[in-house]
Amino acid sequence: MEDSKHSYYINIQSHEIFSEPYGAEWDFKIEATASQAAVLERLFDKTDETDWESYVRAHIPYLEYHHQPQNKEYDLRMILIYSLLYYLGDEKSRHHIRDMGILNEDLVNEQAILGYREF
Numbered sequence: 001m002e003d004s005k006h007s008y009y010i011n012i013q014s015h016e017i018f019s020e021p022y023g024a025e026w027d028f029k030i031e032a033t034a035s036q037a038a039v040l041e042r043l044f045d046k047t048d049e050t051d052w053e054s055y056v057r058a059h060i061p062y063l064e065y066h067h068q069p070q071n072k073e074y075d076l077r078m079i080l081i082y083s084l085l086y087y088l089g090d091e092k093s094r095h096h097i098r099d100m101g102i103l104n105e106d107l108v109n110e111q112a113i114l115g116y117r118e119f
């Protein structure tokens with residue numbers, strides 16, 4: 001039996017997922033199953049971990065941004081988050097993400113999103 005979909009409201013800056021649109025600021029509305037929302041939450045958690053690792057490494061003055069594996073990992077996860085938001089989002093969310101210009105067509109299809117296994 002497949003989970004039923006519910007509306008979730010996403011604050012991209014704070015990495016929070018809300019089940020109600022009231023009482024908090026949110027950026028994107030998605031329709032997702034509980035397991036899809038859990039995947040998004042896990043991506044947020046891993047992104048926060050990687051962000052902290054980048055902060056620690058940022059204090060090494062001779063190591064440039066593009067040579068830090070944590071930064072590449074963070075960037076990849078953010079693209080995956082936006083891809084998932086695009087896939088699950090309502091039309092307004094999809095339009096906003098398209099206007100941002102951060103995704104290419106290969107990253108916004110279901111196979112690209114579901115093919116990422118390191119949650």
